[in-house]
Amino acid sequence: MSPLKPNRRQILAGLAASVAIPALPQLARAQGSATLTVATGPVPVYLNAALSTGGGEAAVSGKMMDGLLTYGEGMSPEPQLAESWEVSEDGLTVTFKLRPGVMWHDGEPFTSEDVRFSVMEVLKVFHGRGRATFANVTEIETPDELTAVFKLTKPAPAMMSALNAQESPMLPAHVYVGTDIQQNPANLSPIGTGPYKFVSYAPGETLVMERNPDYWDEGKPLIDQLIFRYISDGSTRAAMLETGEADLVGSSQLPTIEILRFQSLDGFEVNGAGYEHTPSIHLCDFNLRRPQWQDKRVRQALNFAIDNKWVAENVWFGLASPGTGPLHVQQKAFYTTEGVPNYDIDLEKAEALLDEAGYPRGEDGWRFSMVIDAVQYGEEPPRAAEYMREQFREIGINAEARVNDFAAYVKRVYTDHDFDLTSYTASAGADPAIGVQRFYWSKNIKDGVPFSNGSGYASDEADALLEAAAVETDLEKRKQLYADFQAVAMEDVPVIQLVYDAKKTITSTNVKDYVQGALSFFGNFADVHKDA
Amino acid sequence: MSLTETSARRAPVARLALPPWARFLLGRLGQALLVMALVVIGNFVIMQMAPGDLVTVIAGGADMTQEQMADLRARFGLDLPLLVQFWNYVAQLLTFDLGYSYRMNAPVWEVLSARLPTTAALVVLSLLFSVTIGTVMGVVSARRAGTLTDMGINAVALVLYAAPSFVVAMLLVLVFSVKLGWFPIAGLTTVSAGYTGWALVKDMAAHLVMPVTALCTFYVAIYARLARSTMLEVMDQDYVRTARAKGLSETRVIYVHTLRNALLPIVTMAGLQVSTVLGGAVVVETVFGLPGMARTAYDAVFQRDTTMLLGVMFVSSLAIVIVNLAVDLLYTVLDPRVSLK
Numbered sequence: 039m040s041p042l043k044p045n046r047r048q049i050l051a052g053l054a055a056s057v058a059i060p061a062l063p064q065l066a067r068a069q070g071s072a073t074l075t076v077a078t079g080p081v082p083v084y085l086n087a088a089l090s091t092g093g094g095e096a097a098v099s100g101k102m103m104d105g106l107l108t109y110g111e112g113m114s115p116e117p118q119l120a121e122s123w124e125v126s127e128d129g130l131t132v133t134f135k136l137r138p139g140v141m142w143h144d145g146e147p148f149t150s151e152d153v154r155f156s157v158m159e160v161l162k163v164f165h166g167r168g169r170a171t172f173a174n175v176t177e178i179e180t181p182d183e184l185t186a187v188f189k190l191t192k193p194a195p196a197m198m199s200a201l202n203a204q205e206s207p208m209l210p211a212h213v214y215v216g217t218d219i220q221q222n223p224a225n226l227s228p229i230g231t232g233p234y235k236f237v238s239y240a241p242g243e244t245l246v247m248e249r250n251p252d253y254w255d256e257g258k259p260l261i262d263q264l265i266f267r268y269i270s271d272g273s274t275r276a277a278m279l280e281t282g283e284a285d286l287v288g289s290s291q292l293p294t295i296e297i298l299r300f301q302s303l304d305g306f307e308v309n310g311a312g313y314e315h316t317p318s319i320h321l322c323d324f325n326l327r328r329p330q331w332q333d334k335r336v337r338q339a340l341n342f343a344i345d346n347k348w349v350a351e352n353v354w355f356g357l358a359s360p361g362t363g364p365l366h367v368q369q370k371a372f373y374t375t376e377g378v379p380n381y382d383i384d385l386e387k388a389e390a391l392l393d394e395a396g397y398p399r400g401e402d403g404w405r406f407s408m409v410i411d412a413v414q415y416g417e418e419p420p421r422a423a424e425y426m427r428e429q430f431r432e433i434g435i436n437a438e439a440r441v442n443d444f445a446a447y448v449k450r451v452y453t454d455h456d457f458d459l460t461s462y463t464a465s466a467g468a469d470p471a472i473g474v475q476r477f478y479w480s481k482n483i484k485d486g487v488p489f490s491n492g493s494g495y496a497s498d499e500a501d502a503l504l505e506a507a508a509v510e511t512d513l514e515k516r517k518q519l520y521a522d523f524q525a526v527a528m529e530d531v532p533v534i535q536l537v538y539d540a541k542k543t544i545t546s547t548n549v550k551d552y553v554q555g556a557l558s559f560f561g562n563f564a565d566v567h568k569d570a
Numbered sequence: 571m572s573l574t575e576t577s578a579r580r581a582p583v584a585r586l587a588l589p590p591w592a593r594f595l596l597g598r599l600g601q602a603l604l605v606m607a608l609v610v611i612g613n614f615v616i617m618q619m620a621p622g623d624l625v626t627v628i629a630g631g632a633d634m635t636q637e638q639m640a641d642l643r644a645r646f647g648l649d650l651p652l653l654v655q656f657w658n659y660v661a662q663l664l665t666f667d668l669g670y671s672y673r674m675n676a677p678v679w680e681v682l683s684a685r686l687p688t689t690a691a692l693v694v695l696s697l698l699f700s701v702t703i704g705t706v707m708g709v710v711s712a713r714r715a716g717t718l719t720d721m722g723i724n725a726v727a728l729v730l731y732a733a734p735s736f737v738v739a740m741l742l743v744l745v746f747s748v749k750l751g752w753f754p755i756a757g758l759t760t761v762s763a764g765y766t767g768w769a770l771v772k773d774m775a776a777h778l779v780m781p782v783t784a785l786c787t788f789y790v791a792i793y794a795r796l797a798r799s800t801m802l803e804v805m806d807q808d809y810v811r812t813a814r815a816k817g818l819s820e821t822r823v824i825y826v827h828t829l830r831n832a833l834l835p836i837v838t839m840a841g842l843q844v845s846t847v848l849g850g851a852v853v854v855e856t857v858f859g860l861p862g863m864a865r866t867a868y869d870a871v872f873q874r875d876t877t878m879l880l881g882v883m884f885v886s887s888l889a890i891v892i893v894n895l896a897v898d899l900l901y902t903v904l905d906p907r908v909s910l911k
Contacts, residue, residue, distance in 0.1 A: 073762040081869070083628065083675050091633055166633035220645075226675060240684065241676045242869065243861045244761050265761055269859040270869055277743050277755050278859075445622025445874045448630050476633070486639065488630040 073263040074549065074568060077275040077284035079291045081242045081268050084225040088156065088207050091166040096316075097288065098245060098266055100203035100562045102143075103230030106134055106153065107201040108562075110555035112370065113314055113468065115198060119148065119208055119231065120186075129193030129511040136184040140254045142210045143229045143236070150180035155211035157188075160219060167472055171200045174509075193511045196471035202315065203232065204560045205468065233259035233564040242268055253564070260567035272296065279306070279544060285568065286545045286552065288559025289313075294355050294417065300544050307549075312558025313541040317366035317466045320358070320419065321477070322410075322426075322534040323493040325457050330397065330406055337531040338381065339391035340459070343429045345383040350537045353421045357542065361535030363524045364474050366466035368538070371513070372520040379528045388433045399434045407436040408458040413447040419461040422536055426461070448488045455494070463539070464489050468556075470520055471508040477533055478523075479504050495532035598898065602891045609887040610663065614656055617876045623648055624673060624874045646672050659880065668881040673873045678881035682863060686885065688758055689862040692854070693847050695782045700789035701840055707790070708797020709829065715802060723794060731791035735850045739784040739857040746780060753780050756859030781858045785850050789843055796839055800832040807831075834905055841897035845890045 082094030085102070089095070106120040115123075120134040140148040158178055161168035174194045179187040200206055208231065213224050228236050233255070234247035245266040249259055267284065269275050276296040278284040280303075290297060300306045324331040324340075331337060346360035362380060365373045392398075397405040408430070412423035423439040430437035442450060450456050467473015476482045476489065480496035500523060507519035527533070543558050548569040554561040588596070625642045628634075634642075643649045647658065662669055668678035711723040747755045754760065758777050765773045804810060805828055813827045851864035859865075863882055870879040 075762065077756070081674065083673060090628070092628070164638075166629075166635070166638065169635060240861065241674045241681055242866070244757075246761065263762060267757065267761065267859070269756055270865060271856050271859070273740070274743075274756055274857055274859050277748055281747050281751060281755060283755055443872065444630060445620070445627050445872075447622075448626040449622040453626075484636050486626070487634065487636055488626060489633065 072261075073265060074261045074286065074563070074566060075265045075267060075284045076286045076288065077267050077269050077278045077291075078288065079269070079272075079275075085228050085236070085239060085245065086207065086209070086225045087165075087204055088160045088168075088209055089164045089220060089225060091205075093289070096204045096560050099207050099228070100232065100557075100560060101234045101247060101264060102228045102232045102236055103203050103207035103209070104140075104232050104562070105201050105203035105206055105208060107198075108555065109199070109202055109315055109468075109557060111314070113199060113556050115201070116555065118203065119153075120201075125198075129195075130190045132188040132190070132198075134186045134188070136186065137254060138184055140231050141252055142212075142231055143250065144210070144213070146210065146212055147183075148208070148210075148231050149183040150178075150186040151183075152208055152211045153186040154178040154180055155215065156209045157206070160209055160214070161206055164219065165206070167200070167467075168206065171197050171206070171472060192509045194509070195511055195516065196469035196508065199315075199469040200472060202557065203562060204315070204557070233562050234261075234264050237263075244268070255564055258564040259562075260565065261563065264563060276300070279546065282546065285549050286543065286559075288541075288543045289316075290357070290539075290541045292544060294357055297357060297542055297544060298355055305547055307545050307547050309543045309545070309553065309558070310540050312543070312553035312556065312561065314368050314556035315468045316541070316560060317368040317473075318463055318539040318541070319361060319366055319466050320354075320422065320461065320463050320536040320539065321361075322536060323451070323457075323460045323462075323477075324532055324534075325455060325459070325492075326494045326532060327455055328458065330408075331458070333395045334530055335391045335395040336397065337534075339388040339395070339433065340430065340435075341381040341531050341534050342384045342388035342391070343433050344381070344426060344534065344536070345429075346381075346536060348383075349422055349425060353418050353425060354537055358537035358539050361537050362528075363535060364478065364527045364533065365470055365520065365524060366474075366538050369466060369470055369474075372470055372517055374517075374521050374524060377521065378524045381528075381531075385433055392433065392435075403434060404436040405434040408438070410437060410439045410459045410461060411447065411450060411457045412439060412441050412461040413463070414441050414443050415463055419463065423461045426459075451492050452484075452488055452490065453486045459534075460492065461536070462489075471504075475504045475508065478527055493532040495530070497526065497530060500526050500530070598895055602895065605891055606884075606887060610660065610884065613880055613883045614659060617880060618652060620874065622874055624876060627872075627874045628673070642672075663884065668884065669877040671870075671875055671878040671881075673870070673875040674878060678878055681866065681878070682881055682885055685861050685863045685866055688860055689848075689851055689855070689864055691778065692781060692785060692851055692860070692862060693844060695778065696785040696789065696847060697840060697843060699782060700786045700843070701793055701836065703786070704790040704793020705797045705833075705836060707794035708799075709801055709824070711794065711798040712801035712805070713824065715798075720798075724798075727791040727794040729791075730787040731795075733787060735784050735788060736853045736857060738787050739780070739854055742780045742784055743857070753777070755780075758861055777858075777860075781854045781860060784857075785847060785854050788850070789847070792839060792843075793836060796835055797832060800835050801828060804828045804832045830904060834901065837897055837900055837904065841894055844893045848886055 078097060080092060080094040082092060082098060083090050084095055085098055087095040087099030104119045106118060107115045108118045110116045119137055119140060121137045122135045124133045136150060142148060157172055157175065162172045174190045174192045175188050176191055177189040179189065181187065210229050213229055214222055226239060233250055233253045235250045237246040237248050239245045247264040249262045253259065269278065272291065272293045273296065275284065275287050276292050279287055297308060301308045324337050326332055350356065350358045350360045359367055362375050363378050367373050392405055399405055410423040410426055412419040414420060420441045427437040427439045451460050465473050477491055478495055478500050479491060480501050482491040483494055483496065484490040503519050503523040503526065507516055507523065510516040510519055543552065550567055550569060552558055552563060552566040554565060624646060625639050625648060628642065629639050647655060671678050671681060674681055707723050707727065711720045714720045743755055746752045754777050759765065759770065759773050810823060810827055813823050848864055851862060852868045855862040855865035856868055863886065867879060867882040870882065
């Protein structure tokens, strides 16, 4: 997964991929594929993912802007704006050779100065995850227009998984330099180098893009007009797909029951490929600030009371897989169950652990009371909370389930710390150092910050393993560090992993080739085409 | 309050010798201003009571650090004391500025003025259709009281009354879009087609048929029941009997003498409908993905977009106050017994 390998210089040239433009899509284009309409959810604040990591931004930004790299299956880095790259032996210098002849949509040439500006002055400053991704980058040298040299204080293997257009888009320096970057009008009418050019945006309603005829990847894109329509209601998105008003719904933005229906409906395709870059997990945090959750036997007992397989099959209707540890099953390079404590459902063991921890059943049959706070983000977290309530009651815990709207939830958990156990959905990141570490790292216990270390878990052992893994450039050693971390995290269980999300793209069958390696919905749609 | 006191206190106005209708209008405008002031204060207080703010919502979808969140709060003015925030808001309103929505990244008025026509069209069309269809049903029902027609109309009205608008909306989508393919589901226009002129009007009309229907059904039932009972009541009045005794034709008796008086409660109801229909529009605009004001309110609630929500509430309160004023004026036209005081 990581392209960083020590003790030898390595040059990854990707010219072959860019030369071999297959003739087939050209043919499809000749058959006519005028407009592709996407019915989608959250409305973006900007149309530019460099300024916000929100889902709305992520979905559209990469269509208009390119990144240095893109990722193939298994998260293998592939050239986009960078044609080749080279990592020094010590991992402290990364040199990118840029693609020549690339033009911004306004006709200016793309140069290494744009790379320096985008990373140093935008991504490092304004991008939520960019601060961490590029934390070790102190300087970017631009010896010539087509060479960008990243200077690092410490190796940053995770950085190499975060250089795609959705995560780290390249911005035109000539448009942004000397302006208030967050207020620049280009944030709402982007000028990129990407396959689609911005046409118009009615805030919260419709975003229209058109084919960039001068795209560097000759012959692409294959769609003339790309339209994003913002629709608040999932059932409406489903109906639009069914009547052909929309061609594609990505990132499982339909009610689960509708996804199941489309799976068996003629003329539609439900595809789970291309979400490697954005794996998400449904988790439950224990509030370790409260005394009864400080004893790890109590936390383990609750984990033993939950049947993750049942949850995956009955709450998520099989559109998710049972959780076994802090890393997502799609983080294939590091995910493991070997040596990681498992919690297959065992109510007797759960009761025994609770007795042992000093919480015997009282005269009324209850050991203690608790509330499970679920976030109202889709149907599933509240349903999962209801399931857990019943399971915990089986082992003598008087549990209640409570549903909070998003803003109230964030305040309750991260600002007020007024909860026992929560149920929510969060990204595991393209790399564990970006997505997973934040939930366990003691330095990420931050009041008021959503999806930081909400449980308040602080373990020297876990901290040390996470910090070592974040800068380890040897893939095998890094894998071992994450394996050890997974074992520690599951022994302590400050966080219960319910299920791993398996996101789906739902299209009508005439929509083809929207999956590009590790990216589909969040990719650039340069290859997508519609059969007549 | 005695008459003398009133005229003494209103002396300056009386000296201007304003005609009664102007004095009435001035008085009602004063009331309207007071109502709007209360609405503004009430809205602001309610907004502040909801847990969580815009920044927590934005940050929740976009991993942020404490510093970035603090920066945002400062940028949006959310870190200021409440009274200062309130004063800034009022000061903005006084210059007819509804503020800037950081969630939509656009001035509130820009968003609302683009969306107001959709909601207005929805409200006006549904008002028009529900009053007309409902009243006709009610009048027919009243004239044929006790017959099969009457019972049939009553049964239909009962079903329409009982069906919630979201159920009606979903059923319409299922039958007329998914199964029959007659009407488009979402939005106000076919974005990709780029229609202009007459084609655009037709396209918009096709997009509005189902939403207006979904919004109408409940009120059609209300007007039908209301028209039927008031018609029956008025038909028993002495002046109707007099009209009949004069030998006027039945049609004239019904439509001139009876209906005109029976319209009063319908006008009252129509005034109320304007205020309640906005609630129904939230559902309808959401289901049909219409770019309207009501759906903007719905989205703003979940995104804690306070400025946007305050803007929606201000504009809709204003609309309701104006409609109420219009209803009062319409009363005097319909019924000479109601005078301007």
